[in-house]
Amino acid sequence: MVSTLRNNNIFGVFDDEDLFIAAMKKMEKAGIRIKNVFTPYPIEDVFNILGLKTRMPYTAFIYATIGVMLTYAFLYWTSVIDYPVIIGGKPTNTLAFVVILFVMTINGGIVMSLFTFFIIQKLGPGKPARVVHKDITDDKYVIVIEKTEEMSNEETQRINSALFENGAIEIGEKENVETI
Amino acid sequence: MYNTKIRGVLVEGNKSYADVSRDIIAPIENTAPGWWIYAFAIGIGALIYGVWAFYITISEGIGTWGLNNSVAWGWGIINFVWWIGIAHAGTAFSIFLLIVRQKWRTSINRAAEAMTVVAVLCAGMFPLIHMGRIWMGFFIMPYPNTRGPIWVNFNSPLFWDVVAISTYLMASAVFWYVGMIPDFATIRDKATSKVRKAIYDFLSFGWVGSARGWLRFEALAMILGGLTAPLVISVHSIVAMDFATSVMPGWHSTVFPPYFVIGAIFSGFSMVLTLMIIIRTVYKFQSYVTDSHINAIAKILVFISLIMGTAYCTEIFIAWYSGGEYEYYTFFNNRISGDYTIAFYGMIICNAIIPQLFWFRKIRKNIILVFIISLFVNLGMWFERYVIVITSLTKDYMPANWSTYSPTVVEIGVYVGTLGFFICGVLLFLKFLPMIAISEIKGVLKPTSNGQYLKK
Numbered sequence: 359m360v361s362t363l364r365n366n367n368i369f370g371v372f373d374d375e376d377l378f379i380a381a382m383k384k385m386e387k388a389g390i391r392i393k394n395v396f397t398p399y400p401i402e403d404v405f406n407i408l409g410l411k412t413r414m415p416y417t418a419f420i421y422a423t424i425g426v427m428l429t430y431a432f433l434y435w436t437s438v439i440d441y442p443v444i445i446g447g448k449p450t451n452t453l454a455f456v457v458i459l460f461v462m463t464i465n466g467g468i469v470m471s472l473f474t475f476f477i478i479q480k481l482g483p484g485k486p487a488r489v490v491h492k493d494i495t496d497d498k499y500v501i502v503i504e505k506t507e508e509m510s511n512e513e514t515q516r517i518n519s520a521l522f523e524n525g526a527i528e529i530g531e532k533e534n535v536e537t538i
Numbered sequence: 539m540y541n542t543k544i545r546g547v548l549v550e551g552n553k554s555y556a557d558v559s560r561d562i563i564a565p566i567e568n569t570a571p572g573w574w575i576y577a578f579a580i581g582i583g584a585l586i587y588g589v590w591a592f593y594i595t596i597s598e599g600i601g602t603w604g605l606n607n608s609v610a611w612g613w614g615i616i617n618f619v620w621w622i623g624i625a626h627a628g629t630a631f632s633i634f635l636l637i638v639r640q641k642w643r644t645s646i647n648r649a650a651e652a653m654t655v656v657a658v659l660c661a662g663m664f665p666l667i668h669m670g671r672i673w674m675g676f677f678i679m680p681y682p683n684t685r686g687p688i689w690v691n692f693n694s695p696l697f698w699d700v701v702a703i704s705t706y707l708m709a710s711a712v713f714w715y716v717g718m719i720p721d722f723a724t725i726r727d728k729a730t731s732k733v734r735k736a737i738y739d740f741l742s743f744g745w746v747g748s749a750r751g752w753l754r755f756e757a758l759a760m761i762l763g764g765l766t767a768p769l770v771i772s773v774h775s776i777v778a779m780d781f782a783t784s785v786m787p788g789w790h791s792t793v794f795p796p797y798f799v800i801g802a803i804f805s806g807f808s809m810v811l812t813l814m815i816i817i818r819t820v821y822k823f824q825s826y827v828t829d830s831h832i833n834a835i836a837k838i839l840v841f842i843s844l845i846m847g848t849a850y851c852t853e854i855f856i857a858w859y860s861g862g863e864y865e866y867y868t869f870f871n872n873r874i875s876g877d878y879t880i881a882f883y884g885m886i887i888c889n890a891i892i893p894q895l896f897w898f899r900k901i902r903k904n905i906i907l908v909f910i911i912s913l914f915v916n917l918g919m920w921f922e923r924y925v926i927v928i929t930s931l932t933k934d935y936m937p938a939n940w941s942t943y944s945p946t947v948v949e950i951g952v953y954v955g956t957l958g959f960f961i962c963g964v965l966l967f968l969k970f971l972p973m974i975a976i977s978e979i980k981g982v983l984k985p986t987s988n989g990q991y992l993k994k
Contacts, residue, residue, distance in 0.1 A: 394749060395748070395749045396746060396747045397749070398724070400981060401752075404749050405749065405753050410753050412750075412753050412757045414754060414758060414761060415757060415761060433692055441687060441688055441689055454692070457702075457772070458692060458698060458701055461698070461701050461702050461769065461772060462705075464705060464766070465708070467761065468709050468761075468762060468765050468766070471762070472712055476743070478754070479750075479754055481719070481743040483743060484739075486739070487723065487744045488744075488746060492727055494746065494747050495559075495727045495728075496556055496724060497556045497980075536746070536748060538749055
């Protein structure tokens with residue numbers, strides 16, 4: 359989840375995808391906990407290294423199921439219970455509902471997945487962007503490591519040198535960066 | 539993994555990531571060029587004509603159109619179906635190619651999606667004003683009312699249309715906007731003026747490109763794509779059922795839903811081709827929309843054109859083979875011969891014959907010819923809807939009901955108005971929004987650059 363608590367962080371900026379991925383691997387190996395990474399486009403390796411998974415496809419399935427059930431309940435209530443209209447003896451609970459059910463399944467899946475995305479990712483119109491480095495939406499890759507209060511100077515130094523040795527072109531500190 | 543040898547380089551000219559951002563943001567940062575202003579003025583002119591026609595239609599009624607008792611659907615429905623067909627471009631491009639993981643979609647999907655949203659808005663206009671009393675439009679919504687409550691007919695394709703098209707508009711708009719969020723963030727971070735920065739900051743929803751953000755973003759894109767792909771099939775199948783569930787000769791046919799879906803994708807692809815050729819030429823985006831892209835679209839068009847040709851032949855064959863005399867009359871005496879031969883042969887030539895030129899590599903490589911052929915397909919698809927709507931209605935079962943149809947200046951005005959709306963909408967998109975998906979291009983830049991990628 360995104361954390362908005364006050365915190366301080368060290369970040370390293372990379373200008374090459376391969377160096378950045380290699381640096382992530384080496385730092386994970388060296389036991390340095392990566393707090394978050396920022397990239398200009400999605401990179402599959404990042405998800406693998408950090409072991410990130412999402413349950414959104416499952417929730418989408420649930421939403422679609424909710425969509426179809428609510429729609430069927432509505433159609434049944436209106437056409438069978440509330441005001442049944444008998445036309446040529448045809449059944450009021452009819453197979454022709456399938457078209458609307460199909461569309462509303464999709465509708466439910468899309469609308470609720472969208473809101474889920476915005477809510478869990480805490481995105482919304484006018485939300486101020488906490489940008490770690492001005493070029494992360496352009497051509498730079500950033501690794502962020504949290505600098506805790508109990509961290510000694512040596513440890514901070516070790517993180518800085520690990521970033522530097524692995525090819526970071528710029529190292530700095532930034533407060534209040536969101537966690538993965 | 540991705541095989542570069544089959545498709546070739548997707549982005550030409552050894553672009554770096556920074557180049558991609560700069561190139562695509564440039565039209566937004568720069569002032570509008572002269573041609574843009576002229577084209578926008580033309581669009582506004584057409585729109586003004588449309589607003590007048592719209593006003594006349596609403597204030598005086600549908601009687602100002604060329605419709606009569608027999609031909610109750612005229613240009614209004616022809617143009618509705620034509621626009622809905624064009625609106626299938628975004629889905630065809632963006633979504634079908636996304637779920638089959640065709641990376642070459644990245645240069646074109648954004649413009650195709652924008653086109654879709656504007657085209658659906660144009661299409662939706664027609665059934666609304668065709669109601670005659672537009673202020674009663676809300677009757678189509680199933681809400682608890684004081685008239686019983688009597689509900690709408692949930693078994694009518696006309697109501698299915700309302701549900702499907704509004705869902706399609708919502709889904710396309712959502713897919714389009716969500717895709718733009720990372721690009722808005724890029725524009726925000728690169729903006730030179732404070733006003734622009736504030737606007738794109740608002741639009742970017744606070745996007746920063748974190749690892750989990752990207753993971754969920756990709757998951758959402760796949761969910762939206764996966765759900766919208768079957769939707770597009772259903773939208774145009776339902777439009778086809780508006781016709782096919784009636785008992786009109788020439789409409790009452792089981793081939794209609796697949797035939798309409800394929801036709802829609804055909805017109806969508808051709809409109810994309812028309813627009814992408816204009817965009818790559820005027821914005822000098824040949825590095826992004828490469829000859830290979832144009833070649834790929836042309837190959838798809840020739841394939842779909844064959845399906846269209848098969849569908850036309852099937853209809854004609856069944857009209858003869860079924861032994862139905864009304865069906866036979868509609869096809870053989872009122873389409874192949876009779877008063878509407880121009881539209882019929884226009885449709886056959888533009889849709890089934892001219893695109894066959896794309897079999898030749900030389901023609902696929904000649905951008906001007908490709909552009910002209912794409913215009914022919916757009917025209918041919920309009921003729922197709924004209925043939926379907928008008929020929930069946932003018933001469934049905936009772937000769938006493940036969941009548942002819944020609945549009946009035948008001949009907950033409952509504953159509954020209956939607957064209958103006960489309961032109962203005964697309965031009966505003968080109969000026970103010972990222973017309974190529976920046977982050978998606980970056981995602982395919984390195985793996986598909988064939989080792990040509992150079993860091994700058």
